[in-house]
Amino acid sequence: MLGLIGAGAFAASYTAPILLWFHAYSPNRDERPTTRQIPVNSVAENPYDAVPYQSTSYPVTRPANLYTVGTLFGVSAPDFRTASVLELGCASGGNLIPLAFQYPDGHYTGIDYSERQIEMAAKTVSELDLKNIEFIARPFAEMPSLDKFDYIICHGVYSWVDDDARKQILEICRNQLVENGLAVVSYNTLPGWNMVRSLREMMLYHAKLFEDPIEKVSQAMELLRFVRDNNPEGSTYRNVIDSEINLLSEQSISYVAHDHLESENSQFYFHEFTAALGHHGLQYVGDSNISQMYVDNLPEEAAEKLQTVTDILRQEQYMDFVRNRRFRSSIVCSESIAVNRNLNMTAIHDFYLSSAIEPDEADLKAETSDTRFRDRDGNVVFTTHTKEAAVLFSELYESRRPIKSSDLVDMAARNLDDADHDVLRGVIEGLGLRLVLKGWITLHAEAGSHVSHVSEMPEASRLVRHQAALHGWATNALHERIGHDLFTRVLIGYLDGSNSLDNLCQIMSEQVDKGVLAVQVDGKDIADAEQRRLIIRNLTENALGSIAQKALLVA
Numbered sequence: 372m373l374g375l376i377g378a379g380a381f382a383a384s385y386t387a388p389i390l391l392w393f394h395a396y397s398p399n400r401d402e403r404p405t406t407r408q409i410p411v412n413s414v415a416e417n418p419y420d421a422v423p424y425q426s427t428s429y430p431v432t433r434p435a436n437l438y439t440v441g442t443l444f445g446v447s448a449p450d451f452r453t454a455s456v457l458e459l460g461c462a463s464g465g466n467l468i469p470l471a472f473q474y475p476d477g478h479y480t481g482i483d484y485s486e487r488q489i490e491m492a493a494k495t496v497s498e499l500d501l502k503n504i505e506f507i508a509r510p511f512a513e514m515p516s517l518d519k520f521d522y523i524i525c526h527g528v529y530s531w532v533d534d535d536a537r538k539q540i541l542e543i544c545r546n547q548l549v550e551n552g553l554a555v556v557s558y559n560t561l562p563g564w565n566m567v568r569s570l571r572e573m574m575l576y577h578a579k580l581f582e583d584p585i586e587k588v589s590q591a592m593e594l595l596r597f598v599r600d601n602n603p604e605g606s607t608y609r610n611v612i613d614s615e616i617n618l619l620s621e622q623s624i625s626y627v628a629h630d631h632l633e634s635e636n637s638q639f640y641f642h643e644f645t646a647a648l649g650h651h652g653l654q655y656v657g658d659s660n661i662s663q664m665y666v667d668n669l670p671e672e673a674a675e676k677l678q679t680v681t682d683i684l685r686q687e688q689y690m691d692f693v694r695n696r697r698f699r700s701s702i703v704c705s706e707s708i709a710v711n712r713n714l715n716m717t718a719i720h721d722f723y724l725s726s727a728i729e730p731d732e733a734d735l736k737a738e739t740s741d742t743r744f745r746d747r748d749g750n751v752v753f754t755t756h757t758k759e760a761a762v763l764f765s766e767l768y769e770s771r772r773p774i775k776s777s778d779l780v781d782m783a784a785r786n787l788d789d790a791d792h793d794v795l796r797g798v799i800e801g802l803g804l805r806l807v808l809k810g811w812i813t814l815h816a817e818a819g820s821h822v823s824h825v826s827e828m829p830e831a832s833r834l835v836r837h838q839a840a841l842h843g844w845a846t847n848a849l850h851e852r853i854g855h856d857l858f859t860r861v862l863i864g865y866l867d868g869s870n871s872l873d874n875l876c877q878i879m880s881e882q883v884d885k886g887v888l889a890v891q892v893d894g895k896d897i898a899d900a901e902q903r904r905l906i907i908r909n910l911t912e913n914a915l916g917s918i919a920q921k922a923l924l925v926a
């Protein structure tokens with residue numbers, strides 16, 4: 372087996388075996404004074420200063436996505452490329468900085484009361500020499516009130532602050548959005564959080580025994596394992612705990628420290644959230660993931676019943692009950708804007724499309740009239756019944772970049788010996804939006820700034836190279852966080868557009884010679900120089916292909 376060995380692990384892990392401790396305090400330490408001696412606003416006072424949040428990009432929060440959902444529901448939101456964007460609770464800028472980098476004609480402002488995180492953000496801004504972004508280290512209560520914004524992002528904050536800060540968030544959305552502006556606010560929801568809440572309370576109870584934030588996390592996790600392991604296999608309780616452990620095990624320490632162990636964590640029914648919007652002159656536009664709003668995605672019987680509920684807000688509330696939903700990311704706007712919920716099928720032509728469903732090769736070859744399409748797990752999720760539909764959705768799957776429906780029609784027409792363009796457009800209108808609502812086709816407001824193939828002198832953006840070197844992951848052109856293995860991480864550092872494939876292979880060989888990387892077969896270094904050269908070339912070509920496919924190349 373071919374293996375790559377990296378020098379050093381990227382992050383500490385709390386998944387390694389540890390002991391569960393029930394007596395962390397000595398009697399003396401238990402008698403600590405209850406009033407703190409630490410000055411207010413010192414590093415120790417703010418939990419986000421003590422353990423900064425792992426700050427990263429969230430694709431659904433992109434203004435381009437808010438624009439897309441807004442447009443579908445009849446809100447003509449400002450141009451996202453030149454927009455003025457505010458992020459509330461921006462942490463160290465992991466979401467905002469890639470947006471500022473990608474849209475140099477926009478203006479970006481981040482506010483967060485954690486000075487340490489704002490300093491980290493400012494450092495990245497200066498390293499990337501960005502001129503269109505500023506960060507403010509202040510609580511929301513002190514937000515400069517004169518500025519207006521086209522888009523406001525508030526992700527992962529609303530549930531983790533007190534009532535006052537929650538009101539401030541909605542006030543800022545009401546008073547500081549331009550008339551047709553859009554905001555996205557995410558929050559923990561009920562009923563899904565009911566079960567998680569009792570687990571969080573157990574974790575908090577036990578974590579209080581410990582002072583060190585990292586130890587709090589590892590002990591809280593260990594307590595969950597202890598409770599799970601002492602319940603019978605297959606019991607409902609054990610299954611619930613098990614799935615929470617699985618979910619948390621994939622997250623960073625800072626996620627568990629803040630999302631589960633923070634002193635503030637409030638959850639809301641969707642109807643409570645929309646009522647709060649109403650009190651602040653705001654209204655719900657849609658979910659930042661529109662497939663979540665589609666009632667037909669529920670089991671047939673539930674879908675049939677809930678289709679009879681004509682009030683969309685009530686319908687979504689019932690959908691949350693059925694799904695036991697635990698998190699929402701809602702797009703909101705001023706209540707003065709008319710939101711049109713009757714989707715117009717032709718709206719699909721205004722967007723770029725990408726698809727995640729693959730046509731069955733055998734069906735295509737057999738030239739039957741039916742072609743099955745499968746999701747990533749190989750399940751058949753959709754079957755086309757005409758040649759036109761099969762070709763259109765196969766072309767869409769093949770396209771490595773989001774594509775305008777008019778271009779898709781041209782491509783399919785060529786493939787079908789100049790089939791009628793209107794017929795093909797009709798197929799897209801008839802099926803396209805339904806597939807979007809099912810979540811199998813994604814709508815994009817633009818094609819993205821990336822190239823889909825490896826050029827002679829491949830180039831990753833300065834942002835991608837900076838992030839890869841620093842974190843081992845990078846934000847791609849679709850605002851997704853993409854993790855890298857060590858080989859790819861090192862390679863990305865040299866993708867500045869000045870190296871050909873031959874140069875890159877040479878550079879990677881040198882990295883192996885220097886011991887930065889080790890290339891092994893069956894656990895052993897490769898002695899034969901020619902064999903090693905060939906393997907490194909192969910690895911480099913594969914890594915470049917994958918980097919391109921993941922929308923990380925700009926030239």
Ligand SMILES: C[S@@+](CC[C@H](N)C(=O)[O-])C[C@H]1O[C@@H](n2cnc3c(N)ncnc32)[C@H](O)[C@@H]1O
Binds near residue numbers: 424482511525526630
């Ligand atoms: C859970 S973190 C989420 C960070 C980021 N939005 C994300 O999702 O990755 C919450 C952030 O809100 C900030 N925050 C909490 N209350 C605040 C307040 N009243 N004023 C300003 N920032 C606040 C915290 O410092 C922290 O960075």
